[in-house]
Amino acid sequence: MQIEANTPEEYIQKIPQERQAAMKQLRETILQNLPEGFHETISYGMIGYVVPHSIYPGGYHCTPELPLPFMNIASQKHYIALYHSGIYADNEIKEWFVSEYPNHCSAKLDMGKSCIRFKKIDEIPYALIAELVRKMSVQQWIDLYEAVVKTK
Numbered sequence: 001m002q003i004e005a006n007t008p009e010e011y012i013q014k015i016p017q018e019r020q021a022a023m024k025q026l027r028e029t030i031l032q033n034l035p036e037g038f039h040e041t042i043s044y045g046m047i048g049y050v051v052p053h054s055i056y057p058g059g060y061h062c063t064p065e066l067p068l069p070f071m072n073i074a075s076q077k078h079y080i081a082l083y084h085s086g087i088y089a090d091n092e093i094k095e096w097f098v099s100e101y102p103n104h105c106s107a108k109l110d111m112g113k114s115c116i117r118f119k120k121i122d123e124i125p126y127a128l129i130a131e132l133v134r135k136m137s138v139q140q141w142i143d144l145y146e147a148v149v150k151t152k
Helices: 008-014 017-033 085-089 091-104 126-134 138-149
Strands: 039-043 046-051 068-075 080-084 115-118
Touching: 008 017, 008 039, 008 046, 017 046, 017 068, 017 080, 017 126, 046 138, 068 085, 068 138, 080 085, 085 091, 085 138, 091 126
Parallel strands: none
Antiparallel strands: 039 046, 046 068, 068 080, 080 115
8 A cells, every 4th residue: 555655754644543653653663773874765655764876876676766675664454564675585584583573572473575564553563673673784785685686
């Protein structure tokens, strides 16, 4: 579900009222833990965290005019989602997250390839997400992207 917004603040204002506090806290958790070099933006109709062209001029291989995406958060129809490319591209990070999740949340993990779905917004594991966000630097993401994702 894409939301027409020009800024992350505008995005949050446009989602259902009952999700705004959770999205604000999720955004703040990410911003407080985001490694240097990533840039917050609106990307694909969601709040996105990208490697800007000033660091990675080639951009995203599918759409080079866009910066290299890394992570997004979104209010979807039935849940809040966190999309994390590191979980998709790095099995070690994925295994770490899957094993740590039960230590931070009583809800069952609902996860796709890169999407973590939070249907119970009062059970979002912010401390775990903070750890996940800190796990990969811009350069580590670029190296992994070029080795694993870009070649597909």
